[in-house]
Amino acid sequence: MTAEQRIEQLENHVASLMRQIGVLEDIHAIRRLQHLYGYFIDKCLYDETVDLFADDGEVRFMGGIFKGKTGVRRLYVGRFRKNFTNDINGPVFGFLLDHPQIQDVIDVAPDRKTAKARARSMMQAGRHESATAQGQLPRQWWEGGVYENEYVREGGIWKIKVLDYNPVWHATFEKGWAHTPAEFVPFFSKTYPEDPIGPDVLATEPHRVLWPKTSVVPFHCPHPVTGKPIVPQDAG
Amino acid sequence: MTAEQRIEQLENHVASLMRQIGVLEDIHAIRRLQHLYGYFIDKCLYDETVDLFADDGEVRFMGGIFKGKTGVRRLYVGRFRKNFTNDINGPVFGFLLDHPQIQDVIDVAPDRKTAKARARSMMQAGRHESATAQGQLPRQWWEGGVYENEYVREGGIWKIKVLDYNPVWHATFEKGWAHTPAEFVPFFSKTYPEDPIGPDVLATEPHRVLWPKTSVVPFHCPHPVTGKPIVPQDAG
């Protein structure tokens, strides 16, 4: 090759490397973002949680969709902060809501403007016996759930576009998942403003069921070896 | 340096960068693969699980080794799917087998054709009281375990070569790991075809013990600081 050709080949390789390393940096940034989400929720840092979302972000939770910054704020600040911490933005005595964040499958779009990730949590929640119970929640429970989230990069900063959390099981600490009561955490049935701290719309996809019912939260990605869609057999 | 020398140095750097970024992409692909394995097992997607393995892949489980696609399929489809979901390829009402995948230590071989990883799971398993019990399993239990897996890259796609799962403890939900009954999940004692859904051979390494016995699953890697082998003192 001539010097000219070698330079051109180097330019092509370097352009490819810049894109590849950009994707790996994106993956790290998205993992960091999702992990910080968990640390914020653990500690009732609800303002900080809302700030993780894009302006047109949304949360899908318990059969409801909270849309835009207004909807997201209604859920975290209007609902959770009021119910859980008496509107304090931070942890309070005897209230536990740990949200460990694990098992991410992060996929960045070729244009590096959006990304999707499957992830999960296995939570510990409840109130200590010495803290004033508020009545509306079981005293202590375990909870497993799966996220299928979307992220967006705006001004070089990754933000949450869609936080789609699907609880897979709830279990009281005392009795376990073999004895979970029916409708342990009921789905939303009313929307805002009829419910002043309710969702903007109701979600109705068939996979949104509660244990002991089971379903597969749709995968954002194909099978990593066969490339086929990942679809369960219908159990009838 | 002459332009020629600078081009040559750039070519060397770029070759090195391509290899380094290739390794980081491999790590991401292997993490993704192992995490998807967990999501598949959670949801009884046994066909999809088998598809994650190389043709000469194998599973080491409960003192048995299931060899090749035939053996791997015998375990997941012939054994688990039949026992757990009445041969449905997907989740069924009231059956839980969550396999969170965490704490990977992934090491890619210099030639990028194979890799090894230590990882772990902390599982939630059992059946809801409203689902028909099948008798052969405890109703609900926790389980911690360690993987020492091998992976292979074929046609640019990472696959599982060896899935070596070692349960470290089992605990009933009711009583915990302080009261685990002896032989909570018995090791295989017969091979295929004597056991038509049994392993091809029995594994006999001394670290394959069940709680309350303890052992160290051998590490695939040396100590990250000293470079020495990681070997426990013999407790006698």
Add this chain to the structure above:
Amino acid sequence: MTAEQRIEQLENHVASLMRQIGVLEDIHAIRRLQHLYGYFIDKCLYDETVDLFADDGEVRFMGGIFKGKTGVRRLYVGRFRKNFTNDINGPVFGFLLDHPQIQDVIDVAPDRKTAKARARSMMQAGRHESATAQGQLPRQWWEGGVYENEYVREGGIWKIKVLDYNPVWHATFEKGWAHTPAEFVPFFSKTYPEDPIGPDVLATEPHRVLWPKTSVVPFHCPHPVTGKPIVPQDAG
């Protein structure tokens, strides 16, 4: 551009890529290091644990600070190994201390000589009923906690500079976090040498509290979107 200019631009890009990929390799090395720490502690590999630390490393634990290799060794070998395994460097029958390592937020300094990471564990600990109880520990408990660690790169090898572990909650297996007794694991009140296996100094930051008290372990990083410090409201 002239060939000269193109070469110069390539050199700049390649220099940047080398730094970027170095940071990603650092992140992988630090994740690996912290994950191996967890596997070592699981299995009472206390010598191997001490070897993960820099010579001037330290551990912050239960209100005490153990300084330098001497202090770190006093904690892991002088205290834990003596109390937990009768000074065996490896696992013993019926003793469980699993330390799953999850949810890292790893940030490498621009000069790549130091790094910080937030991470967490959700532990399973205790002794089996068939193992001789030593009296000083509850038989079986769950524990959640947060790390804010520091790492240092020496001779190309990442080591632990500060392991700062903050338990967020303890729960007996039988009763759970709603009924954790007060002072479940008391803080250190005496230093070495008055306590021959005690810390070098006592830590007194206000966030070092035990459940059902709550606090926010200070974040090493700003908010990933707003860039502001992450500080909870004072619950009063």
